[in-house]
Amino acid sequence: MRVVFVLLILLSSAVCAHTDFYAHMDIPGLFARDALVEEIKKVDCTLSEGRKTQCWMIVVKAEPKHKMGPWCPRNIVDPxxxxxxxxxxxxxxxxxxxxxxxxxxxxxxxxxxxxxxxxxxxxxxxxxxxxxxxxxxxxxxxxxxxxxxxxxxxxGPDFHTRYLIPVQPSKAKTEQRPDPFSGYGVAFNGVKFDISAPxxxxxxxxxxxxxxxxxxxxxxxxxxxxHAALGCSQAYPSAASHAAIVGVAIDGYLIYARENADGREPSDLDECRGHEFADLGYHYHANLAAENDILHCLKGQRGCALPGKQSQCDFSRRGPPGRR
Ligand SMILES: [Zn+2]
Ligand SMILES: [Zn+2]
Structure with missing residues (x-):
């Protein structure tokens, strides 16, 4: 059902200029329902370079539905x-x-x-x-x-993460480093695609x-x-032979899996791991997991993940200390 839906959207976008791709993209429909604390809605927001626009407000739970761990072995004989x-x-x-x-x-x-x-x-x-x-x-x-x-x-049961992600992404004029709290973006199961582990x-x-x-x-x-995109979240087929869509970046551009159907990553990725492709507009491809950096930077004006009760992004803050 979802697949058909996405394909229809992609088909309809094919008749538009590719810059309109995101206007036709139903981002809320891609998120797992059981990851959401409330319905995704549009709210007014201001992006990292001051553009006033509309953002998706996405409130997600702290835990994914998939199994977490194991992490540390308990004994030196543990396999x-x-x-x-x-x-x-x-x-x-x-x-x-x-x-x-x-x-x-x-x-x-x-x-x-x-x-x-x-x-x-x-x-x-x-x-x-x-x-x-x-x-x-x-x-x-x-x-x-x-x-x-x-x-x-x-x-705790009340811990949620709220994202403000631009509905219509736009290229930034200045270099956009992800802020450590917001990360690179969010997978469709609600899990943050974080920056590199230190x-x-x-x-x-x-x-x-x-x-x-x-x-x-x-x-x-x-x-x-x-810290890596290893295929544990919802993925949606995109255009024929192109990689699957796995999440949305904090600047509103989509994140695709690393590899296209031929098993290779696109050869024309820019320094942030993004490119324009056919009617799909600008988007990123996740990095090789072992490289500990899902993307390298962001090309668009950023939204954010909101800490606590904050309702708008604050681009003066540097994120909490001690991130892992
Ligand atoms: Zn691509
Ligand atoms: Zn970490």
């Missing part, structure tokens, strides 16, 4: 099925028990000791307080040499902060979020 993975040197490296056991060798650094040598038990953060102290760039000293794992339940800071504190098989984990500021 890959009981662990997640880390972005290390452009690889997604499984953080299973043997990895933890061999971390000092792997990193050529004898300071790595994440487990009890007598029992093999891995040191894992096991409370909200521990998660908050360990999941920040200046890791609390007592949480050096920990595997950091935060649970979505720490966010792996350097994580490893420097001799901590691990694994992501699960969906590229996601929890931090105490934004809840569950993705």
């Amino acid at each position: 890959i099925t009981a662990a997640g993975m880390m972005f290390i040197e452009r690889q997604l490296v499984p953080t299973d028990g043997p990895f933890v056991q061999n971390a000092a060798t792997f990193f050529s650094d004898p300071k790595w000791s994440l487990y009890d040598p007598k029992t093999g038990a891995v040191k894992v953060t096991d409370s909200k307080a521990a998660c908050e102290m360990a999941a920040r760039p200046d890791v609390a000293p007592q949480y050096n040499n920990y595997c950091v794992e935060c649970q979505a339940s720490y966010m 792996v350097g800071a994580i490893l420097a504190a001799h901590t691990l902060a694994p992501v699960d098989a969906c590229g996601g984990h929890v931090n105490p500021h934004v809840g569950y979020h993705y």
